[in-house]
Amino acid sequence: MIDKKKVSIIALGIMVFILSANAQDRRYISITEAVETASRNNANVKMSELDTKMANANYRQTDAVFLPQVDLGYTAMSTNNPLNAFGFLLQQQTVTAMDFDPAKLNNPGARQDYSAKVEAKLPLLNMDMIYARKGAKAQEEAYKYKAQRTKEYIEYEVKKAYTQLQMSYQAQSVLEASLKDVKQIHQSVTNFYDQGLIQKSDVLNAQVQVNTIESALAKAESNIHNASDGLRLLMGLESAEEVYLTDSLSQKIESVQNNMLSIGRSDIMAMNKALDATNMMVKSSKMAFLPRINAFGAYQLNDSKPLGFNANSYLVGINLSWNIFSGNQNKNKVKSYQFQRDKMQEELNLHVKQSQLELDKTKRDLRDLQIEINKQKASVKQADEALRILANRHKEGLVNTTDLLMSQAQLSQQKLMLAQAIMSYNITQSYFEFLSELE
Template sequence: MSIKRLTALLVAGLGMGLGLGAQEPLTVERAIRRAWTDQAGLRAGQALVEGRQAEAESARALRLPSFTLNAQGMRTNEPMMAFGMKLNQARIGAADFNPLVLNHPDPIGAYGGSAVVQQPLYAGGRITAARRAGEFMAEAEQASQEHRKQETARAVVEAYFGIQVAEQALAWVDDTRAWVQGMEDFVGARVAQGLMLESELQRLKAVHAQVDAQKAEVLRQVHTARSGLGLLTGGGPVEGPLATALDVQEATTPGAPVRRADLVSADLQARAATEGAKAASGNLLPSVGLELGAGTLHHSWSDKGNWSWAAVGLSWKVFSGPDRAKANAARAQANAAKEMLSFKQQQADHEVRAAKEAVAAAQARCAAAKESLLAAETSKRLREARHREGLTPLTDVLDAEAALQGARNLLLQSLYDLRTNRAALDLATGAPIEGVHP
């Protein structure tokens, strides 16, 4: 089979012999977008993003005032509480100072409530640091989600083109099977005429059995690859033809350099850890707050007492061993996050270098594989023609067929490596895989 026919088959969508039905061809872009929207793993990641955003919102709300309503009803004859309740109800009289009444009051009831507004004025920087840490963590989780999407896109590329490789291999196995059957018919006729040995026919039958076993294995690979792509895209095994060709002559034009999402996430996590350390240190600084309140206590609907208050208070935990230890731990975590960012940057640089070298090597293998395939096809045609003339033994023809199969497999693997290595390079550099933007 020529390279021209290979390209035509890949463009048209392979595997039609499997009875996949006349469905709309699936492009690699659609497969990637389907994975981004339907895969349960990525939906779980999005839920993590929403959780971080909710936490950031709660941190921003720390600077807002709190408003508390209290309601109560009670009945008691406890001396101090009974006198205090009457005082709050504004119904203390001279008789209430009688020692007998003070020491042994009758049970009284009361109901009422209060409203309190509390506003932090200064908290040692804890509120601002916590707000920034929450925002950084929410942005970091969003960046991590973007990186998870790109990792999923790379996996989709590998699975998508893995299907094409398996189905092209299946098409070539069918070609080989048909060729072996034709050789069996030809050799069988020659054996019947006494022009060839029976051993050559038996050898072809053995080859036929090997090809049948090979076809069963390739079919398994096809089904496994389609099931794997279905798992990535959030459904069952993918059916129907694939529309995006495996063999791409030129790589997509790179766009403007972008920073990898996982590096953005690591940077934001380091910033969040730094702010967390500031918040922990703020626990050792004074805090100032404002409190406004009003209350009422009723003996009856019209017999009641009302009061209000306003206060500004300062609280300073001058020394706290646990808080000091937590501040030290937070600073250590901030340093660890910075070191992790540095390591991830080094790791990313290494991945870019390795991916570029892998792409270059795959391009060289593709060029060599195409030349090898042309040579193997030519050699097989010549040997088969000489065998039909009785000038070449069958073993030479079978050797040529084995060499052709090897060249085909090498070409498929080289094309697959080139396509997937380009996806790996896009992932390493932060570029959109297959040009698909989230």
């Protein structure tokens, strides 16, 4: 027969090995480290930074408003067209008196021309492009503020996930303490049953409570793993089996005095800059009604042989162009940008009002949660005292087992509700900081 004592020792050894292996996979992480890691690696933060870089590249494209454009080309041509053939001679500076012979002029034969040409264009005054450049600069600044707001939001999400992980560990701790108490009750009830003092149903009720808490503990362990996975995703780290250890859950006490929404909040500044960009586009489209002034120049080398550059010439000038009428295109483009600007102004006004309402609501939520925490702390003390009294009376046979188990369950429930209230308070506090941009 198998020695039950040996089997128990082996099973205990296996459990110790499994627990130690799980403990090795757990690494402590502070809230500061989690936030800093997310700021560097989070995918949304990286994408917002790329948007900022793209906006900067779009702005740099408008350098063409002031810088020249230079083109270099080399052309090889052959023709027997009389006009073009005589033009080749002029460009190659090889015209002689014999070339004016009518027979040659009318039938020049095949003529070749090889030319290298450098062309340059220099903007002098293009008011529409100048305002378009200012609009691109405002758009770049808008994306910078958007990137800043994205980073602030990810910081809030990390704090939220970290607090939820703290709650998972707190729930596990409460359940472990509850399991210890229930097992003691079960052992006491078993002893009473062995002495014939109580019925079998009391023992079964105690065992049911043990099974229920053990099942809740297994779920609490899964919640710890799930919360760790969520935190790892926010930090932008590769998927792994590593489980994070956190600081213990405690109420985050911060002074809440700011009642008014800051107009310097990054998302509001982003919308203001986008509005500025649209204003610049309105001005740019209006400036399209004004004339443009640009300078141009070209330097050309011509020869009848592929690599010859005997003849050279240049051409420089200033061009004034004025689009008097474009089929109402410019007129309606101005209106379109004006309507877009007005819409963005309405969106900004609405966003500010909604943000102020959300800030006020969050502050009230903090007050309500503080009241709930105070009530839950009192309830935990009362439930603990009630359990102590019932436990003493149960030992004396004055209270049935069901009442004792219910009292113990009530204490565990109050502790979990207190932890839940503290978690909600801390998350709401972080959200308030996000809304008010408190450091």
